[in-house]
Amino acid sequence: MTRFLPKFFLFATLCAALVSAMRAQQEPAKEPQGELPKNVANIIVVQVTGEVYVFTSGETYRFALRAGSMVTEGQMIATGPKASVMLAFSNGATVTIGENSLVALDEFTQTPFGAVFKMSEALSEPSSSQTNLDLVRGELIANVKKLNKEEGSNFKVNTPLGVAGIRGTTFQISYIPDSLQSKPNARADSLTADFAIVMLEGLVEMNVPNRSRPILIPQGKQLVLENVDMADTSGAALGDDSEASEPSTSSAAAQAMLMQRVQTMLNATADISIPGTPGAKIYTPNTAGAARENTDDQGGQQQSTDTSAETDSSGENLSPSPPPQPDAPRLSPTDGTGA
Numbered sequence: 001m002t003r004f005l006p007k008f009f010l011f012a013t014l015c016a017a018l019v020s021a022m023r024a025q026q027e028p029a030k031e032p033q034g035e036l037p038k039n040v041a042n043i044i045v046v047q048v049t050g051e052v053y054v055f056t057s058g059e060t061y062r063f064a065l066r067a068g069s070m071v072t073e074g075q076m077i078a079t080g081p082k083a084s085v086m087l088a089f090s091n092g093a094t095v096t097i098g099e100n101s102l103v104a105l106d107e108f109t110q111t112p113f114g115a116v117f118k119m120s121e122a123l124s125e126p127s128s129s130q131t132n133l134d135l136v137r138g139e140l141i142a143n144v145k146k147l148n149k150e151e152g153s154n155f156k157v158n159t160p161l162g163v164a165g166i167r168g169t170t171f172q173i174s175y176i177p178d179s180l181q182s183k184p185n186a187r188a189d190s191l192t193a194d195f196a197i198v199m200l201e202g203l204v205e206m207n208v209p210n211r212s213r214p215i216l217i218p219q220g221k222q223l224v225l226e227n228v229d230m231a232d233t234s235g236a237a238l239g240d241d242s243e244a245s246e247p248s249t250s251s252a253a254a255q256a257m258l259m260q261r262v263q264t265m266l267n268a269t270a271d272i273s274i275p276g277t278p279g280a281k282i283y284t285p286n287t288a289g290a291a292r293e294n295t296d297d298q299g300g301q302q303q304s305t306d307t308s309a310e311t312d313s314s315g316e317n318l319s320p321s322p323p324p325q326p327d328a329p330r331l332s333p334t335d336g337t338g339a
Contacts, residue, residue, distance in 0.1 A: 041110040041129065042090040045069040046268050050083025050099070057104070073108045077101075079138065086265060090274045091129040092122045092145035093155065094265045098174075101138020106158070107131065111151075112280035120270040124168070125153065127281070134158040139174035142166070143262055144202075160230060161195055161238060162208035169202020169219075172258050178227070195225040198250050200258050208238040211245075220255065221247040 045065050054075050055062035062078070065085055071077065079085060079101045086096045091110055097103050113127035128151035133140070135157055146168035147153040155166035159175050177193040197204055199217050206215040206223065215238065217223050223245070228237045238245045276282070 041073070041108045042274065043071045043105065043108060044088045044090075044272065045071065045085060046088050046094075046272070047084075047086040049085070051080035052083050052085045052097075053078045071105060073105050076104045086268060088119065088269045088272050089129075089131065090117070091125040091127070091131065091153075092117070092119060093125075093131065094119075094143045094269050095133070096141045096261070096265055098139035098141070101140065102136040103138065103140060104134035104136065106134050112277035114276045114278070114280040114282035116276060117274040119272040119274075124148065126274075126276070127151070128153045129155075131155040132158065135173060135175055136160075137175055137177055139172065139176070141172045141258070141261055141265070143170045143265055144168055159195070160193070161225075161228070162206055162211075164197065165205040165207065165214075167203045167205070169204060170200040170258075170262055171202070171204055171217075172196070172198040172200075172261075177230070191230045192227045193230055195228055196222065198222045198254055198258055200255065200262060206238075208245075211238060215245050215247070217247045220250055222250040222254065223247050 045067055048065050048067055052065045053062040054065050054069075054071055054077050056075055065071070065077070071087070077085060077097055079097055079099055081099055083099050084096060086094065088094055089108065108129070108131050110129040111127045117126040122145050124146035125148055128148045130152075131154065133156070140157070142157075144155050144166050147155060147166075149167075155168075157164040157166065157173055159173065161175070164173060174196050175193060176195075177191055197206065197217055199219055199221050201219045203219070204217045206217060208215065215223060225237060
């Protein structure tokens with residue numbers, strides 16, 4: 001009789017498994033538990049001019065970018081001669097990468113946000129985010145909405161000279177290496193470059209290695225360095241005692257040109273709306289400019305009531321020094337209010 005026991009236990013095990021499977025089919029599916037996803041960040045390609053490619057560092061394959069494409073953190077973007085690409089970030093930032101540039105999207109993460117985020121109406125980002133770009137060479141222009149600093153938001157641009165910390169602002173930053181062929185008298189073991197940050201509004205904090213304090217570049221100012229010796233690792237070009245580290249007043253021509261290019265960016269992204277995540281928190285700016293938490297689904301639809309005009313041919317609303325006009329429509333995130 002004992003020889004039949006193993007078969008009996010096997011039969012009983014199979015019957016128990018079958019009953020469990022039938023019960024699982026009859027029970028209603030349970031809602032997934034836990035926190036909302038931490039990364040809902042999206043980067044949309046708005047416009048492409050000329051040859052622009054995206055690739056992953058260390059890989060040989062590269063792909064041509066087209067308007068409507070999506071790029072993500074961990075990728076690199078390269079532009080050819082007379083080429084450029086405009087990117088819209090889901091935290092409200094708009095970035096244009098100029099010709100002959102190489103930019104790495106080292107990090108872009110964002111916490112979920114509720115309701116719909118409209119680029120044309122936003123004065124501040126809809127939720128906290130972490131943005132870390134690496135300008136290997138070339139030029140980029142950025143319009144960054146007011147960051148939720150109290151929630152830990154950061155927007156940084158790494159350059160060979162240091163890290164530029166952004167505080168909700170509009171700026172141009174460039175790092176253009178000079179080829180040795182164009183400078184026959186240059187040392188064979190050195191490389192020189194031109195570096196510049198031009199501020200339209202807001203504030204950039206430039207943190208430089210071997211320097212005890214950051215360089216603050218406010219609205220209307222610029223930091224320009226020519227023929228920087230990149231072989232000098234002592235940080236003398238932007239050291240504490242360097243006269244070149246003092247920002248100077250940006251020319252009216254440079255401000256006007258930058259203003260025109262930023263206006264083009266704002267117009268191109270005005271119609272972009274980014275859907276929120278159901279159940280996520282909604283952040284709306286209060287009268288002091290800080291973000292407050294709101295759980296009403298309609299709250300996110302009313303982030304701003306003074307931005308009915310999406311375009312302004314005069315460009316006065318983007319002026320770096322606008323007169324106080326509380327009810328005037330604004331096209332920029334800070335409109336000269338700084339961080």
